[in-house]
Amino acid sequence: MPRPYDLSSMTALICFEAAARNASFKKAAQEMNVTPAAVSHQIKALETDLECSLFLRRSRGVELTEKGAFLFLAIQRGLETISEAVTQIRDRQEKVDVTIRTTTAVSALWLTPKISAFWKIHPAITVSQIVSDIPGTGRCDLSVHYGDPQENGIEYRTLFQDRIVALGTPAFAAEHGIRGVEDLLKAPLIHMSNEEAGWTTWADWFLALGRPLPKGRNFYVNNYMIALQAAQDDVGAVLGWDGLVGSLMQDGRLVRLVADSVRSPVPFHLKIHPKATSKARLFADWLVTSA
Numbered sequence: 174m175p176r177p178y179d180l181s182s183m184t185a186l187i188c189f190e191a192a193a194r195n196a197s198f199k200k201a202a203q204e205m206n207v208t209p210a211a212v213s214h215q216i217k218a219l220e221t222d223l224e225c226s227l228f229l230r231r232s233r234g235v236e237l238t239e240k241g242a243f244l245f246l247a248i249q250r251g252l253e254t255i256s257e258a259v260t261q262i263r264d265r266q267e268k269v270d271v272t273i274r275t276t277t278a279v280s281a282l283w284l285t286p287k288i289s290a291f292w293k294i295h296p297a298i299t300v301s302q303i304v305s306d307i308p309g310t311g312r313c314d315l316s317v318h319y320g321d322p323q324e325n326g327i328e329y330r331t332l333f334q335d336r337i338v339a340l341g342t343p344a345f346a347a348e349h350g351i352r353g354v355e356d357l358l359k360a361p362l363i364h365m366s367n368e369e370a371g372w373t374t375w376a377d378w379f380l381a382l383g384r385p386l387p388k389g390r391n392f393y394v395n396n397y398m399i400a401l402q403a404a405q406d407d408v409g410a411v412l413g414w415d416g417l418v419g420s421l422m423q424d425g426r427l428v429r430l431v432a433d434s435v436r437s438p439v440p441f442h443l444k445i446h447p448k449a450t451s452k453a454r455l456f457a458d459w460l461v462t463s464a
């Protein structure tokens with residue numbers, strides 16, 4: 174019988190997702206409790222099946238090719254949908270006091286450390302995250318959004334409104350001689366390709382500073398965490414929302430390349446859903462205060 178879905182080996186796809194997420198065959202193997210050779214074999218079989226390279230093999234690890242990044246995002250979306258369905262089937266609402274929905278970047282860079290701090294103060298209140306870069310309608314008490322609230326009558330709280338800065342590594346700045354905004358116009362830049370997310374683009378940023386469009390090399394990704402990692406790997410400069418990526422700047426993994434910055438046109442805000450519990454509202458109040 175014909176297969177209902179046009180899929181490669183599920184084993185190979187799962188190995189690929191783990192390797193792409195960890196940027197390492199070795200770490201993927203440790204996570205899956207198999208050997209690195211087994212992971213490499215599965216990914217090689219997947220590349221043969223798709224007739225394209227999914228990774229660039231480097232001495233210090235692996236990097237996704239453009240097609241690899243495209244496949245990685247598609248697999249992530251599929252697994253996130255499956256994960257959300259499994260969560261709902263398990264009826265975690267009976268076990269969790271607060272459920273909050275957010276994107277991968279906000280979860281990793283801002284929200285997860287906040288939840289850890291909240292637990293130290295309120296250890297009896299459990300908080301669960303639904304992490305997805307795809308807008309969803311699943312059951313949750315709270316959700317974090319970037320942009321002006323578009324729905325009439327919704328209850329929301331403003332969290333923070335950032336300054337948008339140009340970020341890179343000190344090595345990248347030295348290699349490309351970046352001392353001012355004019356130098357950035359000629360430097361390699363990392364762009365977000367998912368325009369529907371509403372992020373300020375490099376063109377917007379330069380325009381706000383009264384500069385022309387950049388003329389350097391461009392590198393496009395459709396995931397902000399990948400964009401930040403690429404900047405740490407000296408691929409190019411990336412725009413950073415200082416309230417969101419503050420931990421990366423504090424750790425020195427990324428630094429401001431120039432003194433100029435642009436105020437974000439919209440804030441990050443917290444939506445409080447109609448059926449939010451009293452414990453969810455307590456967490457919301459704390460989150461707004463801590464932000």
